[in-house]
Amino acid sequence: MEDAIVYTENLRKRFGGVVALDGLDLVVPTHTVYGLLGPEGSGKSTTVRILTTLTRPGSGRAVVAGFDVARNPADVRKVIGLAGQDALLDDELTGRENLRIFGRLSRLGSRGARRRADELLERFGLAHAGDRLVGTYCGGMRRRIDLIAGLLRTPALLVLDEPTRGLDDRSRVEIWESVRHLVADGTTVLLTTQHLEEADRLASAVGVIDHGQLIAEGSPAQLKSHIGSRIDVVVESTDHLPSAMARLERLTGRCPEADGARIVVAAVDPMPTLPLIVSELDAAGAVIRNVGIREPGLDDVFLALTGKSIEPVKPAEAPGTA
Numbered sequence: 085m086e087d088a089i090v091y092t093e094n095l096r097k098r099f100g101g102v103v104a105l106d107g108l109d110l111v112v113p114t115h116t117v118y119g120l121l122g123p124e125g126s127g128k129s130t131t132v133r134i135l136t137t138l139t140r141p142g143s144g145r146a147v148v149a150g151f152d153v154a155r156n157p158a159d160v161r162k163v164i165g166l167a168g169q170d171a172l173l174d175d176e177l178t179g180r181e182n183l184r185i186f187g188r189l190s191r192l193g194s195r196g197a198r199r200r201a202d203e204l205l206e207r208f209g210l211a212h213a214g215d216r217l218v219g220t221y222c223g224g225m226r227r228r229i230d231l232i233a234g235l236l237r238t239p240a241l242l243v244l245d246e247p248t249r250g251l252d253d254r255s256r257v258e259i260w261e262s263v264r265h266l267v268a269d270g271t272t273v274l275l276t277t278q279h280l281e282e283a284d285r286l287a288s289a290v291g292v293i294d295h296g297q298l299i300a301e302g303s304p305a306q307l308k309s310h311i312g313s314r315i316d317v318v319v320e321s322t323d324h325l326p327s328a329m330a331r332l333e334r335l336t337g338r339c340p341e342a343d344g345a346r347i348v349v350a351a352v353d354p355m356p357t358l359p360l361i362v363s364e365l366d367a368a369g370a371v372i373r374n375v376g377i378r379e380p381g382l383d384d385v386f387l388a389l390t391g392k393s394i395e396p397v398k399p400a401e402a403p404g405t406a
Contacts, residue, residue: 089114089241089272090135095144096296097130104130106296107144112241112289117263117273119287121280121382123390127296128276132245135274136166149240165234165242172230175219179229180205182218186233197236204232208262224255231262235271242266243274248282260286280382290382294390304382311380311388312353315361318346320371328370335364345373 090112097105105127112118122128133139134146137157145152151159173182180201187197205214208228218226227247234242244263248256256279263273263286277283283290284304292300292307300307315336319328322345329340332349335356340349356364358377365372 087113090118090146090148090274092131092135092146093144095131095134095141095146097127097134097139097142103296105134105142105144108293108296108298110291110298112272112274114240114272115267115270116288117267117275117286119283119290120274120276120293121283121290121386122276122293123386126293126390128293129245130296131293132243132274132276135160136164136243137161162237163240165237165239166245167227167231167234167242167247168245173218173226173233175217177218178215179210179218179221179225180214182229183214183233183236187236190237192236200236204235208232222255223251224258227251227255227259228262231259235266239271241272241274245276246278247275248277248279256282280386284382292386292389300385300389307385308380308382311384313355313377313379315349315352315355316346316374316376316378317348317361317365317372318374320373321345324370324372327368328365328372331364331368331370332361335361 088111090110092108092110095105095108095110108127108131110131120128120131130139134141134153135148137153137160140154147153148160149163151163153160173179174185177185183201183204184197187200188194190197192200201214202211205211210225210228210232213221213225218229221229231244231247247263248259251259260282263275267273273286275283275287288303290302290304290307291298315332317328317332319325325342325345325347328347329342332340332347336349336352338349338352340347355377358375361375362372365375
């Protein structure tokens with residue numbers, strides 16, 4: 085595992101009668117953004133807690149930057165940064181003061197903490213806001229300060245657990261840009277997210293975890309290629325459904341599904357051209373209102389693999405069981 089900054093082998097963890105991890109094997113290459121996706125209760129939060137030494141594994145092995153998380157937790161903490169789901173900042177202090185406190189807690193010393201806080205505020209374009217009280221910050225700015233706090237020790241691995249949760253689109257894009265800069269500078273990012281667009285835009289590799297096991301892995305493009313594109317057709321009336329469905333089945337070799345006046349043919353590979361689809365439907369005598377081809381997204385991959393959609397994070401979640 086010379087090119088891996090994180091790997092786990094047969095990693096297991098139980099909380100009472102709940103199996104959170106059931107033999108997880110995970111490899112995260114260096115200098116990448118690795119997206120870890122999973123529905124509620126899949127085990128991804130437990131994985132993050134083990135890798136960041138917040139929870140001990142039940143059995144198996146987890147290694148970060150060459151250090152075993154169970155045997156050498158102090159060494160692991162020296163090489164990682166963590167930005168959790170909520171920004172843990174003091175509203176009564178300025179952004180700069182918050183960062184200096186985190187720097188001292190990271191054993192940078194008073195002078196080193198000041199220097200590093202100033203350097204990162206400048207680098208991330210927040211020097212102008214560094215002396216404002218955090219209580220006056222918008223959500224996106226708070227998350228960026230929290231992200232900076234995870235970089236004070238220049239970590240080899242930065243773990244981002246739902247980094248854009250609850251943010252508006254503009255703030256989310258700002259965080260994405262910050263993450264890209266980090267990877268360009270040599271930091272590896274392990275990202276857990278409920279936003280599939282986020283994983284699609286940022287991650288060069290994605291792992292899908294369910295029931296405590298890794299069930300699929302690859303680049304977003306590779307995972308989507310296994311799903312195939314789909315054809316969406318809306319006919320003028322339900323009277324045209326039989327002829328349209330029969331012609332689409334003959335054209336694609338797939339059994340279409342109908343919902344009212346809409347017909348969907350999923351996972352079509354190879355995909356017929358749009359003009360061919362239209363001409364075939366016309367030849368069948370079906371009057372159509374709309375026809376289109378939709379490329380799959382990570383949400384389609386996720387649904388196909390787990391049978392579930394990624395749901396919004398619940399307000400209250402039992403620690404360590406997700």
